[in-house]
Amino acid sequence: MAVATCSRTLEQEYGIPTAPISTFEFAGFLTDDLRFHGVPLRVIYTPHPVVGMPHSVLRGYIEGKDPATERTVIEEVVEALTKPVGEDEFTGDFAPVSRTGVRQALLEPDTEDNLQRLFYERGWTDGLPIILPTEERVVEMLAGTNRAPDEVVTEIFLHDTQEYLKFTVEMVAIMGVMAGARPEHLPVLLAVASTGHPSIPGSTTPFACMLLVNGPIRNEIEMNSGIGAFSPRTLANSVIGRAWTLLTINWGYFRLKKQFWSSQGNPVGYNNMCVAENEERSAWEPFHVQKKFRSEESVVSLFRGWSFVNNVVGSSQRSVGEDTCVLLGALPGLFSSATLILDPLVARHLKRNEGFQTKLDFCRWISENFKMPAGQFWGTDLIHMMMAPIAEQGVEPYATWKKLPADRLIAPYHNPENINIIVVGGETSPMWKVSDFAYATSASVDKWRAKPVTDGCADGTCGLPDKS
């Protein structure tokens, strides 16, 4: 947490006494932070929240009680800066917490119902029933890769305990079994796990992620990139996306107010919009090729953001570009990042009828034509938090935008390279989605595969059980 980190630096490197202030909601987090760093900062707590409160309420916080001590906040501030540092401040419990310990590899034999309950109560699931990871099932799952079960796939750093969790191939296989995945899905899960990206990043916001698969493995494992690709219907899309969240949970990212803070949460986390790109029906090059992978390589790409807005019935009153600009108006424009998910009908229309020969051509049009008043841009708290300090450092165009009158129009998506386009859909209607999701990373699937397989899937609609 920046308040504690910056206070430590000022105290110890600059010799400046500080009074760090936090809302009481984060007292546990700060207590952990103090314990692990061994610096007894004099943290002062206010009621929660501060964001959105009028001046009168904030004044009341300052002159009112610190919920942790029942003493007046402003008096504590003055005392934090003037009270001599005493011996008593070095006798607190600053011992590291160790969660290390050998656990039984096998659970005690029990009934299906009891074990399901145990998995849920231990916090190992997403709330839904899981497939119990028996030894036999996990061995079967491991047949999906040529990698050794004990190979470390990733290490996850946990801020609250200052420890690293090592995740092996076998652990990822266990999560795959629990999610209902098949052995042929395992290479995709391993590629996702290898990135170390959690599906639900630690944040009080409704942060969410999207998982995109490109390349031959999409069809080999019957992923759906066609009709209803985002709907809860296709096995591969459902279980691969779910497994990423089970991985995240068992990485330790769902311990309440340790790593998991999302105030409202986000239903996207159930399967992380796991989908394949409809490369066969797309008018443009696949997403992974844009990211410099070979077209015949299988790749996972991860995105993260908060919101999606749907075009609902197509666009006949305005152009696709103009309608996209309307939809983008609901989003903040953070770091010029957006992701557009277009039905193949929309992509072909843009190429054939509107002359956008590449995805980047359309992104450039969006970048140049979407405008927003500077006041609206800076008035969004997320932008104020993340971009105002960058503007203050003189980074353009933000430094210039910060000085503009509130009604002056700016182009928040100034960098077309940060606008992503993915083609997904079954061509029943020319629709698309607009989101604030930003591209995070990509990883090759092929090195995790047991065997290379190629197969055809003419319209992208693989894996639906009742396709015929």
Added chain:
Amino acid sequence: MATLLHSAVLNPEAYRTVRAADEGAPGKTQSFRSLAPRLESLHGKTIYLVDTGFGGSGRFLDQVQAWFAEHMPSVTTVRRRKTGNIFRDDARELWNEIKERGQAAILGVAG
């Protein structure tokens, strides 16, 4: 009716191994380190009010500044917005300015 027992279910927690952070990194070395020396009083001092960037922090520090103006007018307060990333300690220029021109800092508001 016989109840089927599952006898070979793996414990997920047994398959994630933990190691402490690297030598010298937070969490490994737990020797206590002191705070900076405190001021005898705030009278006549310059205090930097550093907005770390979370929503509402600026308004909150406005009120802190107003409180000092009303109740401790000999204190000079300087408002600054922390530069850089709101999650990182990356404002060396500002820390240098505080060291050069100020005697104390109030930072907030986390949350």
